[in-house]
Amino acid sequence: MTEENRQLLARINAYAEHALGEIDPQKVPVSTQLETLKPVMTEIAQEKGISLEDMFILYMDLQSEASCATNKKLEESLQDINDGIDGGMPLLFR
Numbered sequence: 555m556t557e558e559n560r561q562l563l564a565r566i567n568a569y570a571e572h573a574l575g576e577i578d579p580q581k582v583p584v585s586t587q588l589e590t591l592k593p594v595m596t597e598i599a600q601e602k603g604i605s606l607e608d609m610f611i612l613y614m615d616l617q618s619e620a621s622c623a624t625n626k627k628l629e630e631s632l633q634d635i636n637d638g639i640d641g642g643m644p645l646l647f648r
Contacts, residue, residue: 555619562612565598566598566613570590570591573590574590595613
Protein backbone atom coordinates (compact mmCIF):
# COMPACT_ATOMS: atom_id res chain seq x y z
CA MET A 555 0.00 0.00 0.00
CA THR A 556 1.37 3.39 -0.94
CA GLU A 557 1.76 6.16 1.61
CA GLU A 558 -0.95 8.17 -0.18
CA ASN A 559 -3.36 5.24 0.07
CA ARG A 560 -2.44 4.69 3.73
CA GLN A 561 -3.26 8.35 4.47
CA LEU A 562 -6.50 8.12 2.51
CA LEU A 563 -7.57 5.04 4.46
CA ALA A 564 -6.62 6.69 7.76
CA ARG A 565 -8.70 9.75 6.82
CA ILE A 566 -11.77 7.66 5.99
CA ASN A 567 -11.35 5.49 9.09
CA ALA A 568 -11.03 8.58 11.32
CA TYR A 569 -14.25 9.92 9.84
CA ALA A 570 -15.89 6.52 10.32
CA GLU A 571 -14.93 6.42 13.99
CA HIS A 572 -16.56 9.80 14.48
CA ALA A 573 -19.64 9.22 12.30
CA LEU A 574 -20.35 5.58 13.15
CA GLY A 575 -19.28 5.68 16.77
CA GLU A 576 -19.58 2.41 18.65
CA ILE A 577 -21.79 0.54 16.19
CA ASP A 578 -21.38 -3.20 15.81
CA PRO A 579 -20.28 -3.65 12.18
CA GLN A 580 -21.64 -7.21 12.26
CA LYS A 581 -25.16 -5.92 12.99
CA VAL A 582 -25.29 -2.79 10.83
CA PRO A 583 -25.67 -3.48 7.09
CA VAL A 584 -22.67 -2.57 4.95
CA SER A 585 -24.95 -0.40 2.81
CA THR A 586 -25.81 1.69 5.87
CA GLN A 587 -22.16 1.96 6.86
CA LEU A 588 -21.18 3.08 3.36
CA GLU A 589 -24.04 5.59 3.22
CA THR A 590 -22.72 7.10 6.47
CA LEU A 591 -19.25 7.41 4.88
CA LYS A 592 -20.62 9.02 1.72
CA PRO A 593 -19.78 12.64 2.68
CA VAL A 594 -16.07 11.96 3.20
CA MET A 595 -15.96 9.67 0.17
CA THR A 596 -17.56 12.37 -1.98
CA GLU A 597 -15.07 14.94 -0.73
CA ILE A 598 -12.07 12.70 -1.46
CA ALA A 599 -13.46 11.65 -4.85
CA GLN A 600 -13.77 15.30 -5.86
CA GLU A 601 -10.21 16.02 -4.65
CA LYS A 602 -8.86 13.06 -6.64
CA GLY A 603 -11.03 13.73 -9.69
CA ILE A 604 -12.63 10.29 -9.65
CA SER A 605 -16.22 9.09 -9.47
CA LEU A 606 -17.86 8.28 -6.16
CA GLU A 607 -18.22 4.67 -7.32
CA ASP A 608 -14.48 4.42 -7.97
CA MET A 609 -13.84 5.92 -4.54
CA PHE A 610 -16.01 3.28 -2.88
CA ILE A 611 -14.17 0.54 -4.78
CA LEU A 612 -10.78 2.00 -3.81
CA TYR A 613 -11.86 2.19 -0.16
CA MET A 614 -13.07 -1.40 -0.14
CA ASP A 615 -9.82 -2.56 -1.77
CA LEU A 616 -7.68 -0.64 0.72
CA GLN A 617 -9.74 -1.87 3.67
CA SER A 618 -9.36 -5.47 2.44
CA GLU A 619 -5.62 -5.02 1.99
CA ALA A 620 -5.28 -3.56 5.49
CA SER A 621 -7.33 -6.39 6.97
CA CYS A 622 -5.18 -9.03 5.25
CA ALA A 623 -2.01 -7.34 6.50
CA THR A 624 -3.37 -7.26 10.06
CA ASN A 625 -4.32 -10.94 9.89
CA LYS A 626 -0.88 -11.83 8.54
CA LYS A 627 0.82 -9.98 11.40
CA LEU A 628 -1.41 -11.75 13.93
CA GLU A 629 -0.68 -15.12 12.36
CA GLU A 630 3.07 -14.42 12.45
CA SER A 631 2.93 -13.34 16.09
CA LEU A 632 1.01 -16.51 17.00
CA GLN A 633 3.63 -18.53 15.15
CA ASP A 634 6.33 -16.92 17.27
CA ILE A 635 4.39 -17.90 20.39
CA ASN A 636 3.84 -21.43 19.10
CA ASP A 637 7.54 -21.81 18.36
CA GLY A 638 8.23 -21.12 22.04
CA ILE A 639 5.81 -23.79 23.34
CA ASP A 640 7.61 -26.99 24.38
CA GLY A 641 5.23 -29.90 23.82
CA GLY A 642 2.14 -27.93 24.88
CA MET A 643 -0.97 -27.25 22.87
CA PRO A 644 -0.24 -24.73 20.10
CA LEU A 645 -2.43 -21.67 19.58
CA LEU A 646 -4.50 -22.07 16.46
CA PHE A 647 -5.25 -19.39 13.90
CA ARG A 648 -8.11 -19.61 11.40
